[in-house]
Amino acid sequence: MHMLGAPFRKAVPVSAPSSLSTWREARDGRIEINNVGIAFGPEGRRHIAVSPTSIEIPPGQFVCILGPSGCGKSTLLNAVAGYVKPTVGQVLVDGTPVDAPGPDRGMVFQQYSLFPWKTVRENVAFGPRILGRYDPSPEATADTLLEMVGLAKFANRYPAELSGGMQQRVGIARALANYPRVLLMDEPFGALDSQTRHVMQENLLKIWAEFRITVLFVTHDIDEAVFLGDRVLVMSASPGTIIADITIDLPRPREPELAVDERFMALRRLCHETIRQESMKAFEQQNT
Amino acid sequence: MLAKTIEPGVTPPAQPPLQVVSPPRATPEAIEALQRSKPEKLHGWAAFLAVVASPSPLMRWTRRLLAIALGILWWHLAVKYQLNVIVKFDNVSSPAEVWASFVKQLNGKIFYRHLFVSLQRIAIAYCFAVSIGIPLGLLMGRSRIINDFVMPYVEILRPIPAVAWIPLAILMWPTEESSILYITFLGALFPIILNTVAGVQQTPEVLVRAARSLGARQGQIFRHVVLPAALPSIATGLSVGMGVAWFSLLAGEIISGQYGIGYFTWTAYHLIKYPDIIVGMLSIGFLGTASTFAVTLATKPFLRWQARAR
Numbered sequence: 001m002h003m004l005g006a007p008f009r010k011a012v013p014v015s016a017p018s019s020l021s022t023w024r025e026a027r028d029g030r031i032e033i034n035n036v037g038i039a040f041g042p043e044g045r046r047h048i049a050v051s052p053t054s055i056e057i058p059p060g061q062f063v064c065i066l067g068p069s070g071c072g073k074s075t076l077l078n079a080v081a082g083y084v085k086p087t088v089g090q091v092l093v094d095g096t097p098v099d100a101p102g103p104d105r106g107m108v109f110q111q112y113s114l115f116p117w118k119t120v121r122e123n124v125a126f127g128p129r130i131l132g133r134y135d136p137s138p139e140a141t142a143d144t145l146l147e148m149v150g151l152a153k154f155a156n157r158y159p160a161e162l163s164g165g166m167q168q169r170v171g172i173a174r175a176l177a178n179y180p181r182v183l184l185m186d187e188p189f190g191a192l193d194s195q196t197r198h199v200m201q202e203n204l205l206k207i208w209a210e211f212r213i214t215v216l217f218v219t220h221d222i223d224e225a226v227f228l229g230d231r232v233l234v235m236s237a238s239p240g241t242i243i244a245d246i247t248i249d250l251p252r253p254r255e256p257e258l259a260v261d262e263r264f265m266a267l268r269r270l271c272h273e274t275i276r277q278e279s280m281k282a283f284e285q286q287n288t
Numbered sequence: 289m290l291a292k293t294i295e296p297g298v299t300p301p302a303q304p305p306l307q308v309v310s311p312p313r314a315t316p317e318a319i320e321a322l323q324r325s326k327p328e329k330l331h332g333w334a335a336f337l338a339v340v341a342s343p344s345p346l347m348r349w350t351r352r353l354l355a356i357a358l359g360i361l362w363w364h365l366a367v368k369y370q371l372n373v374i375v376k377f378d379n380v381s382s383p384a385e386v387w388a389s390f391v392k393q394l395n396g397k398i399f400y401r402h403l404f405v406s407l408q409r410i411a412i413a414y415c416f417a418v419s420i421g422i423p424l425g426l427l428m429g430r431s432r433i434i435n436d437f438v439m440p441y442v443e444i445l446r447p448i449p450a451v452a453w454i455p456l457a458i459l460m461w462p463t464e465e466s467s468i469l470y471i472t473f474l475g476a477l478f479p480i481i482l483n484t485v486a487g488v489q490q491t492p493e494v495l496v497r498a499a500r501s502l503g504a505r506q507g508q509i510f511r512h513v514v515l516p517a518a519l520p521s522i523a524t525g526l527s528v529g530m531g532v533a534w535f536s537l538l539a540g541e542i543i544s545g546q547y548g549i550g551y552f553t554w555t556a557y558h559l560i561k562y563p564d565i566i567v568g569m570l571s572i573g574f575l576g577t578a579s580t581f582a583v584t585l586a587t588k589p590f591l592r593w594q595a596r597a598r
């Protein structure tokens with residue numbers, strides 16, 4: 001049952017149903033975070049989760065948000081997803097202000113979030129079915145996507161019968177089934193063992209290469225961020241803000257051998273140093 | 289991954305050659321033999337214990353029937369020797385007398401009438417309880433306002449036993465029949481409401497979020513996420529409710545009515561037909577178990593995904 005080594009099928013062409021394609025072409029997946037600041041809590045005891053931040057992400061880019069836990073990564077991502085309303089500023093996706101979650105932004109969670117009472121195929125078909133008017137055959141779409149993540153054989157299983165890594169692949173397939181232009185991922189591989197995680201990272205890059213979709217990927221793992229991203233946005237805590245925007249100019253496709261590449265190691269070190277300096281500063285502030 | 293072993297800013301020192309040794313591998317024959325090997329055989333006492341404690345359904349049913357047989361034997365002896373320790377067995381009918389009475393009742397007509405009337409009351413009251421309890425529970429689970437308005441009543445009325453309802457029920461309802469139905473209905477209602485509310489409130493938030501990001505609107509979230517998430521708990525409420533319904537029905541039937549298995553049991557006492565008391569009691573036990581089992585069977589198809597998960 002362990003599907004660790006099973007490669008994702010590569011050659012499946014990404015062809016959405018025609019009506020869906022038009023819907024999809026109208027958007028290209030540009031994300032603009034304009035001066036977004038988020039605070040929680042009652043008046044007088046406001047807790048700033050994200051201090052006002054601006055960032056622009058061009059269509060098709062793979063951007064990682066890197067930072068220690070509690071620094072506000074999820075909160076920022078949730079603002080893009082539409083679960084959290086920014087206290088100040090706004091998020092624009094393709095020029096439209098975000099005010100609620102929607103099928104134009106696929107979401108993959110860290111916790112297992114498949115519907116346990118639906119089979120794998122029903123889970124993936126859920127989005128297209130809900131948006132019935134765009135997709136004449138949700139099942140066919142689901143099967144195409146399951147093929148792409150290498151789980152076609154498991155279409156009739158229930159999520160609980162799958163390993164953690166497989167469930168997360170179904171989660172990715174489900175998020176992509178609406179053919180969104182933006183994919184938001186909140187530490188999607190955080191709960192997986194490290195071998196599975198590495199396989200998942202490579203597979204994700206393959207899927208991304210086929211879909212050419214904008215990805216916003218939250219992680220606290222430096223290696224993961226550098227391995228995956230075109231760009232790494234380093235966040236620091238209290239108050240959470242983006243302190244560095246590091247371009248990862250490593251060639252693609254990225255292979256595991258990258259781990260011993262000079263440039264890769266230099267970039268890791270840069271991320272590491274950036275985070276370290278910031279935590280040193282915070283540490284000193286606490287002690288004065 | 290290799291990168292994990294190389295810390296930033298540290299140049300690896302000159303390394304001694306890597307050492308790799310291949311331990312001896314099993315031959316294909318050895319693996320084949322292992323494949324064909326038989327599980328360990330038990331002998332003597334251990335083998336006997338393994339059979340007695342076996343988890344196979346046949347053995348489990350054997351043990352259950354054996355338990356009942358032992359119980360009946362004990363009952364028989366207690367009556368035969370007029371056991372008189374705290375409880376008195378001198379007026380208790382023996383298993384044989386009860387069996388004879390039971391056969392006699394089965395050959396008559398009136399006993400079936402009693403059973404039928406009780407079952408009918410359960411069916412009617414339970415249907416009302418389900419069709420009010422589940423929708424109300426769902427609403428209460430989703431809306432804090434509705435919950436705050438209804439929950440105080442549930443909490444206050446729930447601990448009142450069916451017997452305590454009888455006087456007021458008789459005063460409130462036009463016929464005796466309707467007051468019995470009302471008491472039975474109340475018994476089933478509260479467990480159904482409470483379990484439905486709990487089920488709805490246990491819906492994992494991340495599933496609601498996932499559905500929202502996939503484009504689901506409120507109604508669709510309710511139908512595809514909240515309802516299925518609450519189903520296991522609703523099913524529990526339904527079977528608990530069935531048990532309590534019997535409880536309450538019996539209280540109602542003992543106090544009033546002309547038919548019903550509770551009435552039958554109570555009149556057997558007044559008419560000094562002591563074996564019939566036990567016939568009535570065991571019939572109640574059997575019908576209660578059977579109807580709870582029927583509820584469990586009826587909800588099973590909705591919970592198939594849970595069984596697959598294990």
Ligand SMILES: Nc1ncnc2c1ncn2[C@@H]1O[C@H](COP(=O)(O)OP(=O)(O)O)[C@@H](O)[C@H]1O
Pocket residue numbers: 040041047048049067068069070071072073074075076240
């Ligand atoms: N809904 C909320 N209400 C109150 N505080 C919150 C809420 N969501 C997040 N926070 C706080 O905001 C901070 C950042 O949280 P989060 O974005 O989850 O961090 P991360 O994902 O980087 O671990 C934390 O201190 C957390 O307690």
Ligand SMILES: [Mg+2]
Pocket residue numbers: 070073074075186
């Ligand atoms: Mg988080």
